[in-house]
Amino acid sequence: MLDEKKLREAFPNTTVFKDQNLIATFKSASIPAFLRDWIVKKKAGVDGQIHDMDDLRRYMNAIIPRRDDLLAIQESARNNGASKKFLARIDIRFNVANNTVSFEIPDLGITHSETMVEDYVWERIKNELVQKSGGWGLVQLGYLPPEKPERPRGKLTLLEFKNFCPYTVNLEAYRAARAHFTIEEWFDVLLGAIDYNPEGYQDWVEKHTMLTRLLPFIEPRINLVELAPKGTGKSYLFGRVGKYGWLVSGGTLSRAKMFFDIAKKQPGLVANNEFVALDEIQSIEFPDPGEMQGALKAYMEAGEATFGDKRVVGSAGIILLGNIPQDDMNIEGDMFRTLPEVFRESALLDRFHGFIQGRNIPRMNEKLKINGWALNTEYFSEIMHLMRNQSENVLYRSVVENLVSYPAGADTRDTEAILRICTAYLKLFFPHVIKPEMIDITEFKRYCLRPAVQMRTIIRTQLQIIDSAEYGGKNVAAYTVNEKFEKMNRGEG
Structure with a gap:
């Protein structure tokens, strides 16, 4: 169990008491978590509790109109x-x-x-x-x-x-605070920040898979697919935790809305958000599938696409979210068969960096709801936002590129996908590691490199099923830790 005293000492100004009854009140009012925690912090007593619910409701009605x-x-x-x-x-x-x-x-x-x-x-x-x-x-x-x-x-x-940025967010202070926690404790800190009770998970794999959903919040242009059983909280996390992404739930999605509206001369979702999550992907309709497919391929490859004489540039990752029965979560079978035809083309699927195994995430239940002191969601949202800055990307990507080795003949898309996912994991789990020699190699392999390779391998396996002529027999190469750092970790160098 996470030591709340230790948490509050490490983050004295950015923790908040998350009470389940209070969270339910905000949820019923459709107030996002990042706004909720700011309001609670403003109105709570020194013990973190709200003692005047009538005053709270009046304030909520006044500050967030309907x-x-x-x-x-x-x-x-x-x-x-x-x-x-x-x-x-x-x-x-x-x-x-x-x-x-x-x-x-x-x-x-x-x-x-x-x-x-x-x-x-x-x-x-x-x-x-x-x-x-x-x-x-x-x-x-x-x-x-x-x-x-x-x-x-x-x-x-x-x-x-x-x-709306009520906190002065200092990444150096955040990095220094992280250094006081073990990786196991840090998982629990992160889960509390997004409103989940760490005690509700059976093991670190469930926690790790849940936290993998945060990679698009912290890393630019990371493209992921998650197929999971119903009720595992996909919509909540991508739609309510932060203010910089966009969740599309069913309905119709045009190329103009997604990328650029030529008639209105207005850029679309990818230019104005840090990620675009397409929820209930099986129910989304595309007026011109071929047009959308072409635009997605161009954008997901390079972060830009051209429409007429207009070039759209963005840092948004594309996330596909769909429901799939537990019995259909078979990596060796065609898990993508229910996706819209737009996404059934191998050249487009190849541009997705990794697959989140939603079967490892338990269905939402009362045990998974946080009830106690936790990192403020708004503060954590701002931290992830700042971690996407170019300077931070260069810093952490450099660490990863020094740590990871791979054959000269490794597939370029596989390499980019694995390095990008590793970088996102490093930012999320080890933000205090700014030099390759600072990390425990065993932890890096377990929590960053191996999961990244596995996520990309699932994409590669699905490509082999969908397009065996092009991808059959082409497996992901061996990605390992640089021998220099392996030796240093063993005390040999």
């Missing part, structure tokens, strides 16, 4: 000159045709057609917005009445926007 509150917000903006400030996810758009900036707040039903951002406001707040084309933040709205001919219709305006 669609039912839209009329009141509009009325306040119209009659008082400004609405109250509230937290919301906002999307910004520059309209090339009329040289204006507009915004939308999807959760409130506010669309681009009814909004604008005045130039003097844009100059003041653009640095908060431009890097992410919007995002979660503290928002205040105003109103501009009709003014013919310049403005034949009234518009809601954006008066204020402040990025």
